[in-house]
Amino acid sequence: MRETSRRSVLWMGGAAVAAPFVPRFAIAQTDNRPRITIAVQKIVNSNTLDVLREQSNVGERVFFTSLWEALISRDWLGNLMPQPGLATGWKRLDDQTVELQLRRGVKFHNGDEMTAEDVVFTFSRERMFGDTQPKNRATLRTSENIPTSRVTKELPAEIPAVARRAWPDLVRVEAVDRYTVRFHNGSPDVTLEGRLARYGSDIMSRRGWEEAASYLDWARKPITTGPYKVVEFRPDNSLTLEAHDEYWGGTPPLKSIRFVEVPEVASRVAGLLSGQYQFACDIPPDQISEVEKNAAFEVQGGTILNHRLTCFDKNNAQLANPLVRRAFTHAIDRQAIVDSLWAGRTKVPAGLQWDYYGDMFHADWKVPEFNPTLARDLLKQAGYKGDAITYRVLNNYYTNQNATAQILVEMWRSVGINVQMSTVENWSQIMARGPQRAVRDWSNSAPFNDPVSSLVNQHGPNGQQQQIGEWSNAEMNQLCEVLETSTDRALRRRSFRRMLEICEHEDPAYTVLHQNATFTAKAKSIRWKTAPAFAMDFRPGNYA
Amino acid sequence: MARFVTLRLLRAALTIALVVTFAFIVLRMSGDPAQIILGPEADPEAIRAFRKSWGLDAPLWQQYFQYFGAIAQGELGRSMRDGRAAIELVAERIPATLALTLPALFLKLAIGIPAGIFAALNRGRFADRAIMLLSVAGFTVPSFVLGLVLVLVFAVQLGWLPSGGQDSWRHAILPILTLGIGGAAVLARFTRSAMLEVLGQPYIRTASAKGVPWRLVVTGHALPNAAIPTVTIVGFMVGSLIAGAVVVESVFSWPGVGRLLVVAVSNRDLAVVQCILLLVAATMVASNLIVDFLYGFLDPRLRHAGGKAGV
Numbered sequence: 001m002r003e004t005s006r007r008s009v010l011w012m013g014g015a016a017v018a019a020p021f022v023p024r025f026a027i028a029q030t031d032n033r034p035r036i037t038i039a040v041q042k043i044v045n046s047n048t049l050d051v052l053r054e055q056s057n058v059g060e061r062v063f064f065t066s067l068w069e070a071l072i073s074r075d076w077l078g079n080l081m082p083q084p085g086l087a088t089g090w091k092r093l094d095d096q097t098v099e100l101q102l103r104r105g106v107k108f109h110n111g112d113e114m115t116a117e118d119v120v121f122t123f124s125r126e127r128m129f130g131d132t133q134p135k136n137r138a139t140l141r142t143s144e145n146i147p148t149s150r151v152t153k154e155l156p157a158e159i160p161a162v163a164r165r166a167w168p169d170l171v172r173v174e175a176v177d178r179y180t181v182r183f184h185n186g187s188p189d190v191t192l193e194g195r196l197a198r199y200g201s202d203i204m205s206r207r208g209w210e211e212a213a214s215y216l217d218w219a220r221k222p223i224t225t226g227p228y229k230v231v232e233f234r235p236d237n238s239l240t241l242e243a244h245d246e247y248w249g250g251t252p253p254l255k256s257i258r259f260v261e262v263p264e265v266a267s268r269v270a271g272l273l274s275g276q277y278q279f280a281c282d283i284p285p286d287q288i289s290e291v292e293k294n295a296a297f298e299v300q301g302g303t304i305l306n307h308r309l310t311c312f313d314k315n316n317a318q319l320a321n322p323l324v325r326r327a328f329t330h331a332i333d334r335q336a337i338v339d340s341l342w343a344g345r346t347k348v349p350a351g352l353q354w355d356y357y358g359d360m361f362h363a364d365w366k367v368p369e370f371n372p373t374l375a376r377d378l379l380k381q382a383g384y385k386g387d388a389i390t391y392r393v394l395n396n397y398y399t400n401q402n403a404t405a406q407i408l409v410e411m412w413r414s415v416g417i418n419v420q421m422s423t424v425e426n427w428s429q430i431m432a433r434g435p436q437r438a439v440r441d442w443s444n445s446a447p448f449n450d451p452v453s454s455l456v457n458q459h460g461p462n463g464q465q466q467q468i469g470e471w472s473n474a475e476m477n478q479l480c481e482v483l484e485t486s487t488d489r490a491l492r493r494r495s496f497r498r499m500l501e502i503c504e505h506e507d508p509a510y511t512v513l514h515q516n517a518t519f520t521a522k523a524k525s526i527r528w529k530t531a532p533a534f535a536m537d538f539r540p541g542n543y544a
Numbered sequence: 545m546a547r548f549v550t551l552r553l554l555r556a557a558l559t560i561a562l563v564v565t566f567a568f569i570v571l572r573m574s575g576d577p578a579q580i581i582l583g584p585e586a587d588p589e590a591i592r593a594f595r596k597s598w599g600l601d602a603p604l605w606q607q608y609f610q611y612f613g614a615i616a617q618g619e620l621g622r623s624m625r626d627g628r629a630a631i632e633l634v635a636e637r638i639p640a641t642l643a644l645t646l647p648a649l650f651l652k653l654a655i656g657i658p659a660g661i662f663a664a665l666n667r668g669r670f671a672d673r674a675i676m677l678l679s680v681a682g683f684t685v686p687s688f689v690l691g692l693v694l695v696l697v698f699a700v701q702l703g704w705l706p707s708g709g710q711d712s713w714r715h716a717i718l719p720i721l722t723l724g725i726g727g728a729a730v731l732a733r734f735t736r737s738a739m740l741e742v743l744g745q746p747y748i749r750t751a752s753a754k755g756v757p758w759r760l761v762v763t764g765h766a767l768p769n770a771a772i773p774t775v776t777i778v779g780f781m782v783g784s785l786i787a788g789a790v791v792v793e794s795v796f797s798w799p800g801v802g803r804l805l806v807v808a809v810s811n812r813d814l815a816v817v818q819c820i821l822l823l824v825a826a827t828m829v830a831s832n833l834i835v836d837f838l839y840g841f842l843d844p845r846l847r848h849a850g851g852k853a854g855v
Contacts, residue, residue: 047626157597161590237799428576467588
């Protein structure tokens, strides 16, 4: 038997003490990816990480592209046009059916491979639609043929309504084979591909859902396919994501991302300058120059898929005459607002539409021109006597909202419109019916690349403006039907232009002020490109 | 004594009932939680579904009686944001808030009371004027300004402490200082005033004239008599332990009850707001009760006067 010397005992003892640290050291040697902290004003509003429960700009930032992914993705760092995501390709079988080929080898955060069954489950009654029915069928057949013994999780009441708005006539999602799915719509719809790319159509793991004890447990840690997975979510405080090293798109460049909620702008900026945070989001335009005074930091960002509007209530006694509303639209010097309050870092868009509408975009369309003389003339024609018109605003819900409102009031006053600004506390006070409701602020997004996603969904017969009784127009409503159901692209394009004419010029429902923008401050030493959206892209290739 | 206690307990119960009723009326009349929680672009159908599922479509009086009935059975309701029990949400945040407010309270007491006494005993001298100058500055500078100044100095310029968050004990230093400095300033002023009033009383002159050493005059006669106004302020500070750091928690991104209250009010998340208000009211009422009993202990005249005394 070999003798044990004092030296060997000491060596073994030392080795035993050091052993637990060796693997960590080895890991640290091989995984030196950075961990970053991002200060945001709000992580999510709903206290969940469910794309159907949290339909907000702030949600978009933490969800895309880190956590949730759709079958059809977007060119997040480019023009936001659709591109292959979890599906590698798709084709139309007819006006009502789209077939998609799933990407092979996509792993969920729990290690499972994504298959057609997960896609079918994502669009199921249990997860999405509840008891709602598609517009043109008696029942939804999605996933009904898949037997399950799982315990039912009760969805929050608004989720089926949100899902049905996103997919009004989806009747069935069919798993053709392990890597092929078909989406069957109840009526012809040219926007199916757009809807597949929209916020809320993102794919989740069926097993992840089934294994969660409750909806809330699942919604706080959803099992998805994104390059980062949830480690810890502390509502109203922080969200920690960790690299999902089996990500189909390559190894994520960051070891972890931590979003922390810092409500005060000054605190976010201070934390950035002190090195506590690597990114500070939601920087108001007037703070950009302050941050950039420090040569080590810069502010990135720009326009997003959201336009600021001012809406009109045509039931108001003063606004019933469209000439008065038209006068409002011609009295606004939009470019002056962009230059003075946004330092020129956003733009006046071509009405309520976005470039990524593709062939539906009317590049030559313009918002009403700034023409005070015309505005005064319209008021004269309308016989406006200078009666007070109430303008309800929130206290800076939107960036620069107060300052914009004050400028608007003065612009309107200068042409002879007597507008009384009324600052209220919340949206239900803004929308409260009554003789005082007349003018209000709003913003509209375009969840997918077609006017149906914005003009129809927000100002059409089922949109908010008509549902709360502010505005309606019979011709507009007929054209909405055309836009939703016609497959004749030329007709759709003509109809959309006519809708813009009605809503923005002839019988104004709203007037577009400017495109919204968001700004993120960071150290210049970090090579990272911002997306033209709230989404922050930390996928392979966009961080160094 | 029994009448004294009973009257105060009844008054406490009435106060809590009024607070709950007031909160219900104000929150319910000033906004629809469905529209606020789901956001300005929310689908009207989603808003209708949300309102129905939370009973917001019922008449207001019906909602009120349902809510009051539930409270009577110990059920404080659920958060409309994520469906969790309101009491659970609030209870989760209490330790974080107490981690700031308790050390801050000790800081206020440790600085404010000795400073006030010292200033009073040195009335008109440099020390008195310096303490009062600092005291005025301390309570006139708003806590969010003081907090940001501390962040600029200690986090941005010196880099000694983190600017916000709740990751370690170091993150608590600046918020505790912000809370402590303002409170100490208030306490110093009150203590000084109380001491000056007592020091001008005939019994102090008599004790001095009889040859009682000044140290004993101060500790044996002046301090106990000056304690009543100071105890009132300290009682108020104790009552504010739960929700007394709303602004500071926002400035330092500290996830306590104060921030939960701000978020819940802005979302009209009634169950959470009312749970916090109940807790605050209960803490304040309990604190007032303790102060009332302390009055009796500190001043025998009040004790013997039974229920007629109180502030």
